[in-house]
Structures are given as C-alpha cells and as structure tokens.
Amino acid sequence: MARENITHVLSVLRLNTTDETTFAPYRHHFIDVDDVDDENLLEHFPAAIKFIQAGLDTGGGVLVHCAMGKSRSATICLAYLLHQQPGALTPQSALALLRECRPLCEPNDGFMEQLVLYHEMGCPEDVTGQPAYQRWLYRREVEESVACGRAPEMKSVRFEDEQPLSPQQEVDRAVEIKCRKCRRKLATTPFIVPHELGKNSAKSQTSMDCAHIFLHPLTWMRPSLFPSSPEDGSEDAPLSGRLTCPNSACGANIGKFAWQGMQCSCGGWVVPAIGLAKARVDMANQVNMARGAPAALGIRLPPGMRSSESNNPGSGRGNL
Structure with a gap:
C-alpha cells in the first residue's frame, strides 16, 4: 500500500x-x-x-x-x-x-x-433525478412483484404523463393515438415504448406491422390496471387484463396489459406490456409547426400571392 x-x-x-x-x-x-x-x-x-x-x-x-x-x-x-x-x-x-x-x-x-x-x-x-433511472427502478419493482406472482403496487408504478417532459419530448409529439370509436386522445409520441423485433421476424418487417402499440403507464389506465384498489394499494390488482377507453360514454375495449410481459405479433417480447390494439385505435401524424418546414403541409398559395422565388421547385417557397 x-x-x-x-x-x-x-x-x-x-x-x-x-x-x-x-x-x-x-x-x-x-x-x-x-x-x-x-x-x-x-x-x-x-x-x-x-x-x-x-x-x-x-x-x-x-x-x-x-x-x-x-x-x-x-x-x-x-x-x-x-x-x-x-x-x-x-x-x-x-x-x-x-x-x-x-x-x-x-x-x-x-x-x-x-x-x-x-x-x-x-x-x-x-x-x-434521471427519468431513465426512475423508469429502471419502476421496472425492477415490477419484476420483483411478478416474481412473487402479483401485480406491482400502484404507488410504485411510474405514470409517465405525471412526469415533467423534457424540451425535446414537448416538441416531439408527431404521433397522436385516438380511440377509433369515440376519438378520445390516448397518447402521443413520448409515451410510446419501442421494442425490438423477434429474432425470427422477417428482415423486412417493421414495428408498423405489429398488432399492438406499446405504451408507458398513463394516468387514464389506472381503473384498468388497478380496478379494485384505486387509492393506495394493489393486493387484488390483476397481473393481466383488458384496457378500456377512459371516455365513460365509450368504454370500448382498446387493448390489453400484462405485467409479466407478452409477445408482440412481430415475435419480440415487451416487459411489462401495456398495448393498444391497432385495430381499435387510430394513429395520426401531426404536423408540428415548431419543427416542420411550412412546405411540409403542401398547401399552395394562390397565384397572385406567390413570390418569384416560388418558381424554384426545390425551395419549398409558395407553400403554407
């Protein structure tokens, strides 16, 4: 020494x-x-x-x-x-x-x-204080609970829409997911969980071919995830079940969840899995004016309002 x-x-x-x-x-x-x-x-x-x-x-x-x-x-x-x-x-x-x-x-x-x-x-x-670390802790809690044959306690679940979004997440809301039946908005881009395709999947297959869109836990899911203990516990909370639309006038079945994880149609595993069925929701690409160029909308100005520069087809000018 x-x-x-x-x-x-x-x-x-x-x-x-x-x-x-x-x-x-x-x-x-x-x-x-x-x-x-x-x-x-x-x-x-x-x-x-x-x-x-x-x-x-x-x-x-x-x-x-x-x-x-x-x-x-x-x-x-x-x-x-x-x-x-x-x-x-x-x-x-x-x-x-x-x-x-x-x-x-x-x-x-x-x-x-x-x-x-x-x-x-x-x-x-x-x-x-890092969101990635807090999310990692939440997943550890889920794994420990599932290993004991029970759902995690509600207080240990990280509901992502209750957390402050980073500036990048605030801007990046390009995808909006709505209930197909009542049009109630369910999630935007920051709350979508990407997952790897299964090893046996075709190389040409993409996540768009998956039957479900997997999400982080969101507050509107509480009644589905914790139906018998809405306040402080989850002793009787199910390990898996159905997700219903949060619109009380709708209540449509829009997906399913499985704390122990489930296999996507692409062959990949998602753990924990909270998935919206693509057949029950609509996905729309929203134009974000803070990020996209005006030409992205592809709306032409009337001829009398076009500048001479708009004759350049590559400039994007003359578009809204």
Missing part, C-alpha cells in the same frame, strides 16, 4: 466488521452491496467517482476493492472510466481496457446492464 502511494480506499462489499481502525491511515469510502444481479450499484456511481477523483487530485493513489476484485470493484472502476471519457468509451470497450491490467475482471450481468444505462444517460453527476 505504501509502495503504491495509496491514500484512499474504496470498499465495495459487505464488511464483516464495522471496525474502522483497519482503514485509519487512509481516507475510506464504503459501499455496502452484494455481488448479485439485482443489487442497485448504479445509485452509488456518482459518490464513488467523486471519491476516486478526490484521491487522484491530491496526488495520492486509490485502492478500489471488493472480495475478489472481479465484479463489484471492477464495475466501479468501469463507471469511473466511462465518466472520464463518455464519448470515447463504451461499457464493453472500457471492460476490454480494464482487462489489459486485470484479466479476471467480469462484472455480473446486472452490473453490466447498469453500466450500459449509466452510459446511455450520459454519465451524469446525479443519477437519481
């Missing part, structure tokens, strides 16, 4: 003792986690990265350890590398780099998934 100029020690494991005298000569940061797939190590990334950087900034060395130096400590080191070079490294390339000096490094699958999510979020200074 002295030879390597270690001044800071980062312990990533459940210690059998709380005796800090062992670490008395060093600055010590402790992360109490197990090496299991469902452990939330992601929430500790920012604090661990700051601790490592503080040690390096003072000119010292930082020892990051767990029990075997294979999974937990490797994950923290990878998070640090990603934070330092988010544009140059990916979780996979960072792992390859780490293995050049320690070949046995192998984070468990759950930790690798968390590293991928961290990288996709842009390696932020704070992860808990």
Whole structure:
C-alpha cells in the first residue's frame, strides 16, 4: 500500500466488521452491496467517482476493492472510466481496457446492464433525478412483484404523463393515438415504448406491422390496471387484463396489459406490456409547426400571392 502511494480506499462489499481502525491511515469510502444481479450499484456511481477523483487530485493513489476484485470493484472502476471519457468509451470497450491490467475482471450481468444505462444517460453527476433511472427502478419493482406472482403496487408504478417532459419530448409529439370509436386522445409520441423485433421476424418487417402499440403507464389506465384498489394499494390488482377507453360514454375495449410481459405479433417480447390494439385505435401524424418546414403541409398559395422565388421547385417557397 505504501509502495503504491495509496491514500484512499474504496470498499465495495459487505464488511464483516464495522471496525474502522483497519482503514485509519487512509481516507475510506464504503459501499455496502452484494455481488448479485439485482443489487442497485448504479445509485452509488456518482459518490464513488467523486471519491476516486478526490484521491487522484491530491496526488495520492486509490485502492478500489471488493472480495475478489472481479465484479463489484471492477464495475466501479468501469463507471469511473466511462465518466472520464463518455464519448470515447463504451461499457464493453472500457471492460476490454480494464482487462489489459486485470484479466479476471467480469462484472455480473446486472452490473453490466447498469453500466450500459449509466452510459446511455450520459454519465451524469446525479443519477437519481434521471427519468431513465426512475423508469429502471419502476421496472425492477415490477419484476420483483411478478416474481412473487402479483401485480406491482400502484404507488410504485411510474405514470409517465405525471412526469415533467423534457424540451425535446414537448416538441416531439408527431404521433397522436385516438380511440377509433369515440376519438378520445390516448397518447402521443413520448409515451410510446419501442421494442425490438423477434429474432425470427422477417428482415423486412417493421414495428408498423405489429398488432399492438406499446405504451408507458398513463394516468387514464389506472381503473384498468388497478380496478379494485384505486387509492393506495394493489393486493387484488390483476397481473393481466383488458384496457378500456377512459371516455365513460365509450368504454370500448382498446387493448390489453400484462405485467409479466407478452409477445408482440412481430415475435419480440415487451416487459411489462401495456398495448393498444391497432385495430381499435387510430394513429395520426401531426404536423408540428415548431419543427416542420411550412412546405411540409403542401398547401399552395394562390397565384397572385406567390413570390418569384416560388418558381424554384426545390425551395419549398409558395407553400403554407
């Protein structure tokens, strides 16, 4: 330790003792986690990265350890590398780099998934406030509930339309979904969940061929998702069921949900799955004046109102 100029020690494991005298000569940061797939190590990334950087900034060395130096400590080191070079490294390339000096490094699958999510979020200074992180937590809650044979509690479900939309989401509302029977608006682009086609799907097939449009949970779905416990619980909430139009005068069957997930007609799996049947809804592409060029509407001005520049067919002028 002295030879390597270690001044800071980062312990990533459940210690059998709380005796800090062992670490008395060093600055010590402790992360109490197990090496299991469902452990939330992601929430500790920012604090661990700051601790490592503080040690390096003072000119010292930082020892990051767990029990075997294979999974937990490797994950923290990878998070640090990603934070330092988010544009140059990916979780996979960072792992390859780490293995050049320690070949046995192998984070468990759950930790690798968390590293991928961290990288996709842009390696932020704070992860808990990120919508992607909150959505990930909600899905974990769903998985744990389904594993116990029950639906998640309503308080743990993230209803996306109750969350503030990002500026990009506010602008990007190109697709509008309505009930085919009563025309009640059900969702717009930010609430649509994309999914991968099944491995056995034809290469030419696209998501437009899917029989369902999958959505994030929305507030109008509450009576369908939690029919017997609208206020605070979900003991009797079904694992799967039908979605009905929120218009009380309509009440049409417009889709189905399955917390345990379901297979789309394209062969891909969606978990959890909340799907509107395309045969029961209409999808319209809305022209967004904040983004689209006026020419997108394709409406010609009357001849007397056209400028001379409108004779250029590629200019788009002379259109509304």
